[in-house]
Amino acid sequence: MSRANINLNKLRFVDLFAGIGGMRFAFENAARTLEIETECVFSSEIDAEARWVYEQNFACQPYGDIRQVGRLPEHDILLAGFPCQSFSYAGKKEGFGDTRGTLFFEIMRLVDTYQPQAFIFENVRGLTTHDCGKTLETIRNEIQQRGYSYDAFLLNSSNFGLPQNRVRIYIIGLLNAAPKYSLVSDVGCRDSHSYSNTEQLSLFQNSRSPIRVLDILEEAPDRKYDCSETFVFALKKVLNNDLERLHGLRLIDYRGGxxxxxxxxxxxxxxxAEEIELMNLFILKRRNKAFGKEQDGKLLTQEQIATFYSHPHLESILNSLIEKKYLRKIKDFYKPVAGNFSFEVYKFLDPQKISVTLVASDANRLGIYHNERVRRITPREAARLQGFPDSFELHPQDDRAYYQLGNSVSINVVEAVAKEAISQTLVWGKNCFEAEYPSSGILQSFSRSRLPSRFN
Structure with missing residues (x-):
């Protein structure tokens, strides 16, 4: 193991699990605002489509599979938004029992090949509670036993000038240091409807006026994003032609509200009308504890259904719903047939609020009613939700662009985290240099021009 000697005139960094380059873009932005020059000395991303986008924006193609990387070149800071599927609430939450979860240890293996001065990791919120906190404790131990500080922050993109309710964990480590950050964990609003236009305070963050979904919408996007006439007709019928009621509306087959x-x-x-009434009661009542402990998945018999829907022709109604494939019968039990992925849009955003979390699996099915059009949000609007500027080139295939953006990071948040990490890295690098060369005057002009005033 070798230890990095930080170059205070230029920060060299490594970009692992690079995706389309969100962390790199944010890191370079942060350094630029601090008037620090940077150089990306190595990047890695296994997905070929993401590597293509990365190359279009940064004029270099990342290496492929991180597991085939023997060692890293000399660098000062390591960035890694390592795969989150194994820790996500949406996944099976197998953690380190999942092959993807072990990729964290691949990062640690590479950290050992050339010990950088600092690193920034990003992952899903579910990492904090996985296996009752044992997974995160393992990560902490792996970091600290290598001589790094450990600081973790839960931050919501909506607190950093982005109209998206997206909570992620950001982990910062500095070698042989005890940094003091101004970041404060704040998960923000409970959901997109309770957003109150508050924002995270940071000494390194420029003041941003809170924005809404309306602020990131394109005025006249391509008509290909419009929902089908059949779908819009059905919506109008249910909403009595009042499409304003679409704002904040979900299309979902296993919840009410x-x-x-x-x-x-x-x-x-x-x-x-009888079939609709029965189905609405079914998805509501099947959550009752009287029918079992399963929160969402209880199957009910005709006798149980009759306790909350008394009708002389109940069996006939049930059979009709089975024929139309809204219900399925398993032995003597009835189960709703969830058809959420059959909806053209699963959630309509409220222009005056913030968006739900953009995720890879269904970013292409977020909708909006805007300028008298019922449509899906565009890839460019999805990019704006993540903080990418319009100059950032997206994948030309919409489905790939949506997927990549859902997997990416929120630029504004990473930029704020990176400013803190860079500043603290320079502080500790300056202290170490002066301790080793106490009579040198090399750092005098550098420290005044590069570091925030509170560090001088």
Whole structure:
């Protein structure tokens, strides 16, 4: 193991699990605002489509599989938004039992080949609670036993000038240092509807006026993003032609609340008023503890259904719903057939609020009612939700662009985190240099021009 000697005139960095380059873009922005020159000496990304986008924007193509990398070149700071699927609430949450989870240890293996002065990791919020906190504790131990400080922050993109309710964990480590950060963990609003236009305070963050979804919308996007006439007609029918009611509306088949369901839209066949009433009661009542401990997945018998929906022709109604494929019968039990992915849009954003979290699996099915058009958000609008400027080149295929943006990072948040990490890295690098060369005057002009005033 060798230890990095930090170059205070130019920060060399490594970009692992680079994706389309979100962390690199944000890091370079942060350094530029601090008037620090940077050089990316190595990047790695296994996905060929993401590597193509990366190359278009940074004029260099990342290396492929990180597991085939023997050692890293000399560098000062390491960036890694390592794969989150194994820790995500949306995944199976297998953590280090999942092959993807072990990629964290690949990072640590490469850290050992050339010990950088600092690193920044990004991951999903689920990492904090996985395996009752044991997974994160393992990560902390792996970091600290190598002589790095450990600081973790839960930050919401909506607190950093982006209209997106996206909580991620950011881990910063500095070698042989005890840094003091101005960042404060703040998960922000409970959901996109309760957003109150607050924002994270940071000494390194420029003041940004809170923005809404409306502020990132394109005025006249291509008509290919419009929802089909059949879908819009069905929506109008349910909403009595008042499409303003789409703002904040979900299209989902296993929850109630501010939602529209496939049986109300008649997507698999028109339903009678009795059938709609039964289905709405079914998805509500099957969550009752009286029918079992499963929170969402309880199957009910006809006798159980009759306790909350008494109708002389109940069996006939149930059979009709089975024929239309809104219900399925398993032995003597009835189960709703979830058709969420059959909806052209699963969530309509409220222009006056913030967006739900952009995720790879369904970023292409976020909708908006804007300028009297019912449509999906565009890839460029998805990019703006993540803080990418319009000059950033996206994948030309929409489906790939949506997927890559859902997997990427929020630029504004990483930039704020990077400013803190860079500043603290320079502080500790300056201290170490002066301790080794106490009579040198090399750093006098540098420290005044490069470091924030509170560090001088």
């Amino acid at each position: 501010n939602s529209i369901h496939s049986w109300e839209l008649g997507l698999r066949g028109e339903c009678t």
